[in-house]
Every structure is written in C-alpha cells, then in structure tokens.
Amino acid sequence: MPEAIVALGEGKRIVGRLRFETDGKCQHSQFEYAAEWLAAPDRFAISPALPLREGGHFAAGREDIRSTLSGVFADAAPDAWGRMLMTKALVGGLTEFDYLVLSDDRTRQGALRFLGEDMEPLSDLNPPIPRLVDLERLRLLAQRFERDPGGAEAEARDLAGVAGSLGGARPKANVEGDGHLWIAKFTSEKDTKPVERAEVATLKLATQCGLRVAEATLELRDSDHPIALIRRFDRRDGARIPYMSARTALDWQSDEGGYYTDIADVIRQVSAKPTEDLHELWRRIVFTILVSNKDDHLKNHGFVYAGEDRWRLSPAFDINPAPSRQRVLETGIIQGGPFDASLDIALDAAEFFELTLTDAKQQASEMAKIIAANWKQALRAEGASPDEIRIYADAFEHDEAEKALKAV
Ligand SMILES: Nc1ncnc2c1ncn2[C@@H]1O[C@H](COP(=O)(O)OP(=O)(O)OP(=O)(O)O)[C@@H](O)[C@H]1O
C-alpha cells in the first residue's frame, strides 16, 4: 500500500502518515497524526476536517472523483492544468496519490510535504525552479503544449515540474525572482480577451479599494501575450506557510457552490482576527459584485496559518472581471439563498459579517467610487487598448455599481 510521511515546513516536522489504497474502481486514503505531533505544544489541526486525535481519518471516492484525499491534501495537489502536464509527462495511469506526492516538493502549495521513509520528498518532478529571465521560454513551452497537448511530450516534462502542485485551470508555472516565489499566469491560447492584463489591473484596483491582495505585476506587457506574476503568499522569508482553501475549511464535498455566510462561520471558529477577516470577506463580496468577478468559487478563497492554532483569511487572488454575462456568483452570499450578484443581498448580509448597515453602505459606496474613477486607467496601465477597455465596460459599469454609488 503506497504511503507517505506527512511533514511540515522546511524543517520537515513529522505531522503524520498518509496511506493510500486502490482496487481499480475505488480509491481510499487514510491519514493518521503522529503521536509526537499530537503531544507537541505547537501542534494544530491541519484542517478542521482532520481534528487532532489518535487513529485514522478516512477519505474515499470513485476513481474519477477527487474526494479520495481529504481537502487539505487535495489543496496540495495539482488541478486541471498541473494534472494534464503530469499525465503527459509521467505517461498516464496516475492515482490521486501519485498526483499529490509526485508533484514538485519545493514549490508545493502550503507547508505540507510528502516524504519517503528516508525523509526525502517522494516527488520526482523537480527540475530547477525557473527565474524571471526564463519567462519567455516558459511561455513558449506552455503555448506549444496548449496547441498540441498530444504531441508536446518534451514540453510537458519541462513544465510539469515547474507547474508543481499549483491548482487552477489556466496555464501557469512557478518562478523565482527578487528573492520571492511567484506564480506566472500565462495568456492562454484560448483567451479571446486580455485576461491577464485585466486580472492584474483588477487586483491592483482591489488594493486601491483597501482589500488585502496578493501582490501582482504584469510581465511582457508590450507583447500580445503578457504574463501576470502573482507573489506566493504561502512563502515568507524562505519559510512555508500552511494553507487551506475555503472549500477545505468548510469540508465542502459537493460540486454545487458554497456560501459566504458559511465561510464567515469558519472565520468565527478559526481566525486569529475574526472581526477583521469578517469585514474583509464582506468587502470582497462587494468588490466581486462591483467588478463582475466570475471566479469566486470556494478554491479561490483560502486561509493561511497564523500560529497558535489560528488562521487568517489569505490575501485575495484570482479575481477576473467578466463583461456581459449573467450576474451570478459562484458562491452564494447567504446560506440557502440565491446566487445573484446583488448589492441588496450583500447589504442584507452585512450584520452577519459584523457590520452595521450604515457602515456597509458607506464602504460599498466608497469602493464603487474608487472603481468608477479608476478602472479604465487601471486597464490602460496594464497595456489594454481603447477597444479592449470598451469590451470590459459592462463588467465595471452596471446597475449594481450604480446602486452602490448611490448607497449613501
Ligand atoms: N498568490 C498566491 N500564493 C499562494 N497560492 C496561490 C496564490 N494565488 C493562487 N494560489 C493558489 O493557486 C491556485 C491556482 O491559482 P489561480 O486560482 O490564480 O489559478 P486559475 O487557473 O486562474 O484558477 P481557476 O481554475 O480558479 O480559474 C489557487 O487555487 C490557490 O490555491
């Protein structure tokens, strides 16, 4: 039965052991905390679904279903893009366990590591981490792979290691630069709009609105295939910071969207600064509505470990304005309620996020003013043409934005 020692951080603190079994149709995994971890003064549960106790925590699923691994392990394994590369590079037939432990250890999301009995990482896809000067080369590899995934074996091998465990569907890689680790998100072959220009512009707008946001900058700005560089918030001064997605924090198993009020409940339970995080999350909902972000699913929110068994809402990331579409969210605002991207529903929910209605209206209107005054310039600064800016108008100028402007 394949298994791995689960360890934490650069120092490889042993946390437990992950065992995996498959009978062809079904895959099971079992995680067990190590006695030394359960006895340690600085122990903590690596996710709410894995409370600190002796004995095995089980997860099971059909081969085509990701629930084989508990959420916090799934967060440390690649998603669509990384899995596609690994399948090609390692010639198919991979189990959920293989995707997890074979992806690159140095760039793995969060602080978990998967080691053999010799305490060395089990991953065997570990080429050198590329540097910023390699971006153009990486971009060409990603482009060739996207154009012809069937034929691009060498490209898949080169990229699989550097894409590492990063989740998400868009083409991306890890790069090192300025003493930090970054995610490089490439303009995709399939993009019909300047998605990465808009992503960087919108993350910067979010910063202007006072949100806590992952640092973002655009490379190859003057080409027609710019690259967004997003600084990794799960690395600090060379240390690895534990991470779990909101999906994991909620132990959410369904393919349906979750709810922001449920994330708020998790914040109340685990956050080192609950009131700040509740206000921040509410403002992110309003920002999402105002910029017509289409990507607010539960894996695009997360928590970073803050020490002493407490977590913080992670910086915001993966915010993408989507012009002219139905105004719906991927995460509903109020548990059991509609998924409408509606300012009124956000205001109705304000109290649940410990904001008075007066404060909430004030904040919504301030954000709306900042966005209205700056969105065009923000896109222009990232090299969007006047035509491209026009395409995005519907994302930033709409009824909900009008309502927010007039909220006070
Ligand atoms: N700045 C960051 N620091 C650490 N981890 C990050 C950061 N940004 C994103 N991630 C992680 O990487 C994953 C993929 O990144 P991102 O969501 O930006 O990619 P994507 O391909 O656009 O995703 P999607 O499939 O949701 O469109 C995220 O789900 C998150 O777990």
Ligand SMILES: [Mg+2]
């Ligand atoms: Mg994402």
